[in-house]
Amino acid sequence: MTQEQQTFSERLKAANRTTHDSVDNLVMSVEPFKNNENYAKFLQLQSVFHKIVDDIYKDPELNKKIPELEYMARYDRVLKDLAVLKSEPYEFKGNLPHPQGNASIGWLYCAEGSNLGAAFLYKAAEKRLSFDAENGASHLAGHPDGRGKHWREFKVYLDNLGLDAQAEDEAIQGAKDAFAFYKVIVRQIFGLPENYEAPNQGPFHP
Numbered sequence: 001m002t003q004e005q006q007t008f009s010e011r012l013k014a015a016n017r018t019t020h021d022s023v024d025n026l027v028m029s030v031e032p033f034k035n036n037e038n039y040a041k042f043l044q045l046q047s048v049f050h051k052i053v054d055d056i057y058k059d060p061e062l063n064k065k066i067p068e069l070e071y072m073a074r075y076d077r078v079l080k081d082l083a084v085l086k087s088e089p090y091e092f093k094g095n096l097p098h099p100q101g102n103a104s105i106g107w108l109y110c111a112e113g114s115n116l117g118a119a120f121l122y123k124a125a126e127k128r129l130s131f132d133a134e135n136g137a138s139h140l141a142g143h144p145d146g147r148g149k150h151w152r153e154f155k156v157y158l159d160n161l162g163l164d165a166q167a168e169d170e171a172i173q174g175a176k177d178a179f180a181f182y183k184v185i186v187r188q189i190f191g192l193p194e195n196y197e198a199p200n201q202g203p204f205h206p
């Protein structure tokens with residue numbers, strides 16, 4: 001399929017597939033569900049990322065175009081999960097990104113899409129550490145409508161934002177920046193070398 005035939009959400013997916021898988025491998029390499037200590041660090045990682053996107057979820061203009069967007073924000077739930085672990089949000093050492101304009105749509109795509117893979121992470125938190133939606137893993141729980149259905153609807157809203165090709169390109173760059181920054185946070189919190197990439201971990205089985 002040529003770029004012109006792809007919808008915006010298809011372009012986002014295609015442009016980020018490889019990076020997504022490298023993020024997936026990096027996160028799994030630090031064994032976030034090995035014990036409560038690692039899980040608390042994972043929650044701290046999520047606290048930095050979801051804090052960055054919190055304002056995007058709450059943006060009044062975007063909420064007119066994507067109904068209920070503000071309720072999809074997960075930063076507060078990350079804080080709740082951290083409290084269960086008797087831990088606190090992580091204070092990132094360095095400059096935090098402040099996504100603006102079309103780039104922020106890409107960050108939003110990255111954050112909201114992460115709730116799909118979170119199905120696996122939720123199962124791992126539940127099976128290995130006995131956390132669940134009410135206790136310690138609330139931010140990994142699925143959307144009440146179901147993860148898949150919600151994601152399909154969300155993508156339609158993204159496709160209907162009416163972005164022109166240049167605006168789409170800016171959003172796609174924003175998504176790339178979001179995935180790249182997620183890796184920076186993983187490495188800082190889990191003490192990995194700068195630019196470290198993890199080997200392919202194979203399919204994830206909680």
Ligand code: HEM
Pocket residue numbers: 009012013020023024025027028109110111112113114115116117118120178179182204
């Ligand atoms: C840590 C382990 C992770 C695993 C095992 C994982 C797994 C997955 C899987 C299996 C899907 C596809 C689900 C489907 O098509 O039904 C998916 C989608 C997605 N994930 Fe992840 N993921 C992980 C981490 C992340 C992180 C940290 C982010 C963002 C920072 C992220 C962002 C996304 C996005 C944006 C999509 C949607 C792709 C699309 O359809 O356009 N994932 N993930």
